[in-house]
Amino acid sequence: MNNRKRMFERINKKRLVVLVVFIFMMFYAMTWGSGNSYSVPVSAESEEIREVLRPVREEATEEPVLLAGVRPRPSAPLPGPTPLVIPPAIDVEDDEEEIPEIPDRPRRPERRRRQRERPEPPVIPQPVIHRVDFDSNGGTFVWPQYVEDFDRATRPTTPYFDEFRKFEGWFLDPHFRGTAWHFDNPVTTSFTLYAKWGCINPVTIRYNPGIMGIGSFTEIACAGDVYSMTNQAVAGIFRSGFRLESWNTQIDGSGVRYGIGHTIWHATNLEVYAQWVPN
16 A cells, blocks of 8 residues: 555656646746747748848858847847647656565554553552450440451440449340450450440349249349339249239238239349238
8 A cells, every 4th residue: 555655656746747737838938938029929920021031041040249248138039929849748657667665663662552562550459357345234324446357446444333233244145145255365256245244232132922822933133223023924933813912021911912013122032922912
């Protein structure tokens, strides 16, 4: 494709040169003939004019007289029509030269392409963060912690409940089954720890079924703390055809009476008996 393009460019240049030469020759002939005072139009030539102009033509053909120090001027052209000289046509096909084909040079890879082919920078993995919550079960608030994967949580400040209870540790189970959480264990997931409270001075509250009743129940309370007497369902006692009416410190009901849900301040062990009434 490139060789063909170069060939047409050379042909066009040759044609342009021929045209410029032709125009120049026409312009030269017209200007030289128009500036001659002896030029006569071609249509004006006749026998009479030829007779009149014959002496002028003969005088023009005589040798000029040269003066000292004066250079001879070129002889003026004879009057008459200026011959039109047409240059010969140039055969482009005969003058055509075979241009050898130039093999395409291998292109160098672009700079942008080299930059794109560079390896991507390594992706730095983001750390995995776990959240550890603390449920103080009525004690003071404890802020949660955010721990990286396989890292260890920090033991928080011991919360406070009241003067009758003591803190006994953090447990994964809300019912405090199993052992307390060890803060040397690695954290691999998010979870919640529950605070367990024990009594500083524990007291025992024992519930007896009373006369003709079945079952018994024992509960631990904190000495000096507020305590509510439990109901029949929680105590797990039963008497056929009767319902629980109250609790009493004596089996026959002659002692201190405690109603169901009654709140007491108790500092010592207590044993009560169910008091039944017919349904």
